[in-house]
Amino acid sequence: MIATRRTLVQLSAAAAGLALAGPAAHAQGRPARKLNILILGGTGFTGPHQVRYAVARGHKVTVFNRGRRQADLPEGVEHLTGDRNTGDLKALEGRTWDVCIDNPTSLPFWVRDVGQVLKGRVKQYVFISTLSAYESNATPGTDESAPLARYEGADVMAETQEKLRADMRLYGPLKAASEAEARKQFGDAAVTIVRPGLIVGPGDETDRFSYWPVRLSRGGEIAAPGDGSDPVQFIDARDLAEWTIRLVEAGRTGAFNAIGPARPMTMAQMLAGIAQGVGVKPQLTWIPTPFLREQKINAWSDMPVWIPGEGESAGFHRRSIARSVAAGLTYRPLPVTAADTLAWFKAQPAERQAKLRAGLTPEREAALLAAWKARPA
Template sequence: MPPSRRTVITTAAAALAAPAIAQPRKLNILILGGTGVIGPYQVRYAVSRGHKVTVFNRGRRQADLPDAVEHLTGDRNTGDLKALERRDWEVCIDNPTTLPFWVRDAARVLKGRVKQYIFVSTISVYAANDRPADETAALAPYRGADPMAETAQTLQASGGRLYGPLKALSEAEARRQFGEAATTIVRPGLIVGPGDDTDRFSYWPVRLARGGEVLAPGDGKDPVQLIDARDLAEWIVRLAENRTTGVFNGIGPARPMTMAQMLAGIGPAVGFTGKLTWAPTRFLEAGGVNPWSDMPVWIPHEGDSAGFHRRDIRRALAAGLTCRPLSTTAADTLAWVRTLPAERQAKLRSGLTPEREAALLAKLKAA
């Protein structure tokens, strides 16, 4: 069926409103990782824009990548980087690093052989989350004996305590090794969308699609920040194309959003016809309901977490970060979840079980 006049006009208007993304110069890009959540999107986007892409990883979890991609195998945990020796790339995108010695060892074979090093960090590098802040805010201090001696095992044993400090030290090592003028630091917040197997956002499209009475956290006014993995991945590739350096909070959306607005954006995209019942923060605390894990995405806008979902993203927006509509992310996430095995769909890794949610709703009504 040919498009209607209204469809044509709407499409044309959207095209005019969309930011202009210039045709890129062709690059030879090395991606350390290339699997995980954002790696495959980076690879596919880069290839679609005419770049030559090489991925380096352990080869244990290969994504479905274009045939043109070159695959190199090694292990940064053991220092096996032989496949990278005596090779030249214009850009290196380092996705998985959490340990400073990974950056140091990569520099031993890549220093002088790449013109730009893009390090994907995290907003967990910040020392505090009690107020809104930009990229100049203080970073979490490392209080261990030797950061270069930290391993994946010690990181895991710390229960997450070392994650932010070691990421911060990895950033510093990147700048020291590759130089400020050639280093780009991207600090994402909550990464969501198809392929995110943590279910930290997926819970909400799945839950709203199921319908009925939904327990929602707080009063709906708490701020929310998140970014679609595709938007993050594509923007990082454009940073490489434009040789953009510096430090950026890589989070969305472009305009401030509350928890209520997030759920209102997800609902129509997944066919929600139920009812939201908001539970006060103190009620949830008393019931042992944890922010972020039991109530995904949500962090109370108070006390030590008052600035968690209010990181300043003006630098990123000025550097070309774009965010697709939340409705698109929600619909695509739900569609992806529905491709997973039934047992996986039945046991999400974040959020409340139906039984626990029902019990909390009953208790809330009886209060």
């Protein structure tokens, strides 16, 4: 249905409550000790946020990557170059660090190779995994002890980026296998596993969240999925990055679900928070899930963030975050994330803004709305 004035008032009130929830991620005390931190990657989506936050808190930071992607990193950051695809880790040999944060890895042999070089040379190894490493999304409220996906291939160490790109069904099992390899190389007592879900915010090149701030800001009648009651979970890249640094400051190990928000949120509440952040009162038309399926509108890709909260995906957006919150994970208000994301997107080149990489095109959205209105009574 199209949102009425009463609905908008209710949504605005919900968003206002969300804006007040939880402390800002940067409102933290100074670290008790200065660390020497190695970040594998460091120039992608979350890496630069980790680097800047760590440097701002007085830590020494080294980044290791292929040197192909530029990032605005602070002065004083040491840059080492190599290629984990080819096993070129010479720049790491003979060096020691307090902590290694492994951001980009989805291949177990990358973990094996770096483990062979750094074993005994780092006190803590942080592996950035994924919620996709879990075996099932069917059960709401599952925590970090839930069973992980199993790799069924012939040789997990023979998997490559090319094979993964060709079959993304390998992504979860390979992340789970990488976690196991991390524990094998560094030992359980030295390993921290961080499992993010959907990472959002300024700098996201996938547009899997950006679609909504951009679409709401454009105005007009907006197709929204389901009835607004389906749950959603996501995390601002800055919250994830800053919390990762605080985890290593505290020396915390074990596995953590890195997702939010602090309290359960529905799709309607998410769109309300985004609307508040971008300063609009959206005209939402909620289209039931069965009709979306009939029209071949896919969850997640055509309707970003959204997954029906039922059946095999009943637990997809309902992972327990209790352990992570207890370990200091905090969240920026959703309106702030939305506003910052829109500002970042509008600062991109015209050709980048011309075509979103996720969500419905204007033409397909118009056709969906027309089909919904033309359905038999």
